[in-house]
Amino acid sequence: MRFLVLAAMLLVPAAAARAEPPPGASSCSGCHALRPEVVTAVPGLTGRSAAELASQMQAFKSGQRPSTVMGRIAKGFSEAEAQAIAEWYAAVK
Amino acid sequence: MARLGLNRRQVLASLGAASVAQIGAPACAQAAPRVVVIGGGFAGATAARAIKGADPRIGVSLVESNRTFTACPFSNLVIGGLRALPAQQFGYDKISASGIDVVFATATGVDAPARRVALEGGTSLAYDRLIVAPGIDIRWDGLPGYTEAVAAKMPHAWKAGEQTLLLRRQLEALEDGGVVVMSVPANPFRCPPGPYERASLIAHYLKTRKPKSKILILDAKDSFSKQRLFQEAWKELYPDHLEWVALSKGGRVTSIDAGTQTFITEFGEYKAAVANVIPPQKAGRAAFLADAVDQTGWCPIDPVTFESKRSPNVHIVGDATIAGGMPKSAFSANAQAKVCAAAVVDLLAGRTPAQPKLINTCYSLVAPDYGISVAGVYEPVNGVLTDVPGAGGVSPIEAPRAERAQEALFAEGWFNTITAEVFG
Numbered sequence: 001m002r003f004l005v006l007a008a009m010l011l012v013p014a015a016a017a018r019a020e021p022p023p024g025a026s027s028c029s030g031c032h033a034l035r036p037e038v039v040t041a042v043p044g045l046t047g048r049s050a051a052e053l054a055s056q057m058q059a060f061k062s063g064q065r066p067s068t069v070m071g072r073i074a075k076g077f078s079e080a081e082a083q084a085i086a087e088w089y090a091a092v093k
Numbered sequence: 094m095a096r097l098g099l100n101r102r103q104v105l106a107s108l109g110a111a112s113v114a115q116i117g118a119p120a121c122a123q124a125a126p127r128v129v130v131i132g133g134g135f136a137g138a139t140a141a142r143a144i145k146g147a148d149p150r151i152g153v154s155l156v157e158s159n160r161t162f163t164a165c166p167f168s169n170l171v172i173g174g175l176r177a178l179p180a181q182q183f184g185y186d187k188i189s190a191s192g193i194d195v196v197f198a199t200a201t202g203v204d205a206p207a208r209r210v211a212l213e214g215g216t217s218l219a220y221d222r223l224i225v226a227p228g229i230d231i232r233w234d235g236l237p238g239y240t241e242a243v244a245a246k247m248p249h250a251w252k253a254g255e256q257t258l259l260l261r262r263q264l265e266a267l268e269d270g271g272v273v274v275m276s277v278p279a280n281p282f283r284c285p286p287g288p289y290e291r292a293s294l295i296a297h298y299l300k301t302r303k304p305k306s307k308i309l310i311l312d313a314k315d316s317f318s319k320q321r322l323f324q325e326a327w328k329e330l331y332p333d334h335l336e337w338v339a340l341s342k343g344g345r346v347t348s349i350d351a352g353t354q355t356f357i358t359e360f361g362e363y364k365a366a367v368a369n370v371i372p373p374q375k376a377g378r379a380a381f382l383a384d385a386v387d388q389t390g391w392c393p394i395d396p397v398t399f400e401s402k403r404s405p406n407v408h409i410v411g412d413a414t415i416a417g418g419m420p421k422s423a424f425s426a427n428a429q430a431k432v433c434a435a436a437v438v439d440l441l442a443g444r445t446p447a448q449p450k451l452i453n454t455c456y457s458l459v460a461p462d463y464g465i466s467v468a469g470v471y472e473p474v475n476g477v478l479t480d481v482p483g484a485g486g487v488s489p490i491e492a493p494r495a496e497r498a499q500e501a502l503f504a505e506g507w508f509n510t511i512t513a514e515v516f517g
Contacts (some may be wrong), residue, residue, distance in 0.1 A: 027431070041505075068496060072485050076452070
């Protein structure tokens with residue numbers, strides 16, 4: 001209890017709770033590097049708008065945008081789930 | 094969703110990729126919860142960093158026996174002569190620098206009621222939550238004739254390092270015309286497509302350097318991961334250098350005769366110039382210390398929190414788990430560890446962990462410029478991590494070579510990305 005009260009005073013749990021990724025989002029960084037120095041042919045997700053990321057997910061899902069693996073992955077997420085993931089990555093400044 | 098003010102460092106931190114993203118002020122020491130992680134591979138190191146990144150006030154200790162981690166993914170390229178082992182090796186400096194107490198020691202016991210991990214030398218570490226990421230161990234009682242001593246002559250190379258180099262040296266010393274024999278166990282085992290990637294890259298080496306030689310795969314199964322893709326590629330690339338013997342064709346190896354380097358099946362005997370025995374496996378040692386292993390040899394877990402179904406306050410991640418549809422891969426280990434870490438942070442703060450979703454993507458190289466993949470999306474259904482219907486699957490059959498080349502590039506990008514997130 002003492003821990004919770006102190007933590008609440010510091011506003012850390014609130015910040016941590018907000019930063020907690022929505023379902024599925026934490027898996028993405030296995031392939032999509034968050035660090036710009038990583039050498040990879042896989043496009044990054046940071047520095048893009050939520051609208052762009054969400055629309056790309058839909059395009060992968062429908063097959064409108066051809067892909068190797070993303071079409072198979074995008075089919076596992078509803079539009080709302082993809083939107084939440086997109087907003088989360090878009091918040092990375 | 095208002096996620097204002099999230100900066101890149103905070104996000105990296107919450108994903109476990111932080112370097113020094115310390116937010117908030119230190120809480121008083123007595124109040125700070127403590128997490129101990131046993132095992133510094135893809136799963137354990139990810140979990141430690143993700144917890145520290147999500148809440149820097151949590152004291153995190155990472156217990157690991159080795160000062161250098163040698164990654165299994167891409168180690169088949171080392172065996173095939175296409176990569177040097179140091180490219181597979183990572184240290185723990187950046188993990189220490191992120192505020193995690195890295196303890197280079199072997200855990201010798203877990204006292205669950207007292208919530209303490211005993212270490213060699215008589216010291217111990219207290220925890221509120223324990224995460225065990227033990228990887229796999231070889232079942233030395235699982236294949237008659239195959240012992241630890243025999244593995245020094247007939248390597249398994251299923252834990253990367255000296256075993257990887259041993260198999261590589263044996264292939265280099267092989268006379269042109271000699272037969273390489275590999276045995277593959279029944280499911281489940283670490284990295285389901287791994288044996289077939291390895292056989293492909295050995296065949297690639299033989300085709301280019303020892304063209305009169307071939308590799309024979311003796312398999313305890315009739316079907317395997319990415320089978321049609323591998324077989325399509327083998328027909329095209331290695332028709333004279335690779336042969337697969339399925340269970341139904343007598344492929345199951347029942348014992349090993351180390352003296353003559355012979356694989357014995359129900360129907361015949363195969364003498365090898367170079368022998369690679371991929372033996373049956375079980376959860377790594379630390380899972381047994383924590384009493385988290387059931388009669389299958391693996392660890393049943395809650396799919397939301399990855400808490401052991403046998404041992405309260407103990408969480409298991411990575412290859413040692415029974416993770417439903419998720420394969421035993423480094424990608425899965427990393428994804429599971431991030432979900433487990435978020436759940437542990439929630440539980441320590443008195444919050445209820447949210448229902449997670451997880452992704453797996455596994456690349457295999459059939460040749461240096463020929464990659465294929467399998468992917469899946471998973472969520473807990475009735476207590477089991479289950480494939481989301483309609484998602485996932487393997488690369489298309491009969492795709493153009495440019496697509497295979499693209500997947501080979503993505504495979505390398507994946508390795509660079511995941512190792513940077515976990516160890517960089």
